[in-house]
Amino acid sequence: MLAKGQTIIQYMEQFAPKHYAVPDDKIGLQLGTLQKQIRNVLVALDVTEEVVDEAIAKDVDLIIAHHAIIYRPIAQLTTDTPMGKLYEKLIKHDIAVYIAHTNLDTAEGGVNDLMADALELQDCTCLEEIHTDHLFKLVVFVPETDHEKVMQAMLNAGAGHIGNYSHCSFNSQGTGTFVPLEGTNPYIGSQGVMERVPEIRIETIVPQSIQRKVVQAMLKAHPYEEVAYDLYRMDLKGRSFGLGRVGKLQDALTLADLVERVKERFDVPQVRVVGDLKRDVRKVAVLGGSGSRYVKHALFRGADVLVTGDIDYHTAHDALAAGIALIDPGHNVEKIVKPAVAAMLQKKMEEHKYTTRIIASELSTEVFQFV
Incomplete structure (x- = not known):
């Protein structure tokens, strides 16, 4: 028995509830319908033309992606633009697109937990609280x-x-x-x-x-x-959920050694680094995606180093002056979430006797080349 789109998204939102997202984040169903049976689901980081072609080749009816394909109101939809062609291809092949963004960053077992686990951080707490239960x-x-x-x-x-x-x-x-x-x-x-x-x-x-x-x-x-x-x-505070994680390494590493761990665990060939490579670091903050505005949060939480993507030039200078190291492995490290979400949803399908198959996208959507 195939699962309906609504059922699959119900399981997804149990894992990453919508109210975990930051205000005005572009999440939820962005294209197509969930009122249909789903043969295959593709879990992706980005929805590019190559990813849509992968979905078509694998008979996918639903893409669950991390990054939105619609960021702002669409004044007109023409099919002679890159995005227009993308939407047209999705509609012609009846492929729905559902987005889980900062709610997936925030969720237990989501992007930031996976990053912290990959670096073997212990006793983790949130970098910035978003939601209190x-x-x-x-x-x-x-x-x-x-x-x-x-x-x-x-x-x-x-x-x-x-x-x-x-x-x-x-x-x-x-x-x-x-x-x-x-x-x-x-x-x-x-x-x-x-x-x-x-x-x-x-x-x-x-x-x-x-x-x-x-x-x-x-x-x-x-x-x-x-x-x-x-x-x-009650006045008693419940559990808090939020963006980023701050935790400690079991043993202090030099910044250079942590850089090598980041490259290995996140499968990236190069990183950008701010700070003395010989200095010891023990308390580490991680944040998937663009983390420039979270340097102050990491400083406030006493982190020795922040691992995040898309650090801009002036923020890097400010961090160096403030004494916090930065490791920028790029935005694309959020790909770590693809197999995790696919495995979670596949387990749900099997538990409830659905034959719908959940597939992690095999394509890299890294836009930068390292030369």
């Missing part, structure tokens, strides 16, 4: 006979995580009162009669991202027609 207190009142069933349904749905502890809740006994009115079909009691029922108040913590899932699980398990429950926004 706010915490809510969920309180529900349950008859004693159904307490365990409802509590486990909530906790198994993801509620009750505090730090490295799971299934956290507080339970207190009390008495619930109610009068079933005309038209009701009460689980306990009779119409028109005041009931006093031994109940347990269950309290637990729910992150905003799974609030609906937990509430639905609770309502499904609860025996009452009308469930009494409350949700309170």
